[in-house]
Amino acid sequence: MVEISRRRAIEDVASDLFRERGYAATSIRDIARAMSLQGASLYAHVASKEDVLWAIVDRAAGRFEVAADGAERDAETRRPGDPAEALGALTRAHVDVLTSDVDAAGVFVHEWRSLDPGHRDAILSRRDAYQARFQRRIEDGIAVGAFAMTDPAIATSTLLSAINGIAAWYDPNGRLPANRIADHLVELSLRMVANP
Amino acid sequence: MVEISRRRAIEDVASDLFRERGYAATSIRDIARAMSLQGASLYAHVASKEDVLWAIVDRAAGRFEVAADGAERDAETRRPGDPAEALGALTRAHVDVLTSDVDAAGVFVHEWRSLDPGHRDAILSRRDAYQARFQRRIEDGIAVGAFAMTDPAIATSTLLSAINGIAAWYDPNGRLPANRIADHLVELSLRMVANP
DSSP states (O other), X not given: OHHHHHHHHHHHHHHHHHHHHOSTTOOHHHHHHHTTOOHHHHTTTOSOHHHHHHHHHHHHHHHHHHHHHHHHHHHHHHSTTOHHHHHHHHHHHHHHHHHHTHHHHHHHHHHGGGSOHHHXXXXXXXXXXXXXXXXXXXXXXXXXXXXXXXXXXHHHHHHHHHHHXXXXXXXXXXXXXXXXXXXXXXHHHHHHHBOO | OHHHHHHHXXXXXXXXXXXXXXXXXXXXXXXXXXXXXXXXXXXXXXXXXXXXXXXXXXXXXXXXXXXXXXXXHHHHHHSTTOXXXXXXXXXXXXXXXXXXXXXXXXXXXXXXXXXXXXXXXHHHHHHHHXXXXXXXXXXXXXXXXXXXXXXXXXXXXXXXXHHHTHHHHOOTTSSSOHHHHHHHHHHHHHHHHBOO
């Protein structure tokens, strides 16, 4: 239990540093220093800097996936087969995951490229599957005339880029609370694909 | 003249490497190797790695600014005082700059944070002024009822994040030509702010 929380503390400090300075510019020594530890003693808990990055990215990916599962289930209960309801719920879930731990989510969004090839490939497949959930809803919405005719792949990438932009500026102590930001992003996203 | 083009060649190679691997993970030696030069001989042309980054970012910023000037002028000639015309023109100009040199524009979008403090502050001011052009058009559109009531600052950040997403996936040899991508992005961006 102590080991688990020490490991988790390392990941939290690393998320903060990776988001602020970037993964490549942060060393294991920097992480240790931010925790008032010796670099060598950090290696009792982590195998490498990439091991820490992978843990952060893997956990963030899991949180996005679980949130999207719940969002799709809830949307289906509220308004079965309604593409706008489902896309809105997916968007809100994505914003919620981003704002609830913006350091880790920001590392996921910006630093997955820095993973070792095996991990990068694993994350790429999961990103593709995750993105496909959004694209499916956009395609459904186009098919039933709820959304405008458009290129679904471009609309999906554009929508996810739009939401992920939050990772660059969100501040928990900022002007707007997370749930208001989510309201705005859901509104902007749905209007983006809406059939005018 | 020879010196100017050698310097420019260094920046092009560096843009490519910075976009692919990231600025922090690329060394002057990597840039030299990609040009079949010795690291030391590169220092005849550039003062430091940051000097190269600054040159790339400064030039890209200038291209965005010049394109936006032209876009606003042309929109004003075509449809004076029309916020949708102006915002569409700014969006198209931004996409055009991104796709015409996606390596340099991608470095501008993703790596400006790696600049030294003085350069970073200078670019931040120019980014703010550039972003304000988009926000002004969104505010104008809301004021005249052409755009939906929304938070103009969030709409502006979201719109620019949506467009900048292109830098992550655009491939000059990809499925769609740059001008079709621009058409899609203008359409998605204008719908995002439109008054339904």
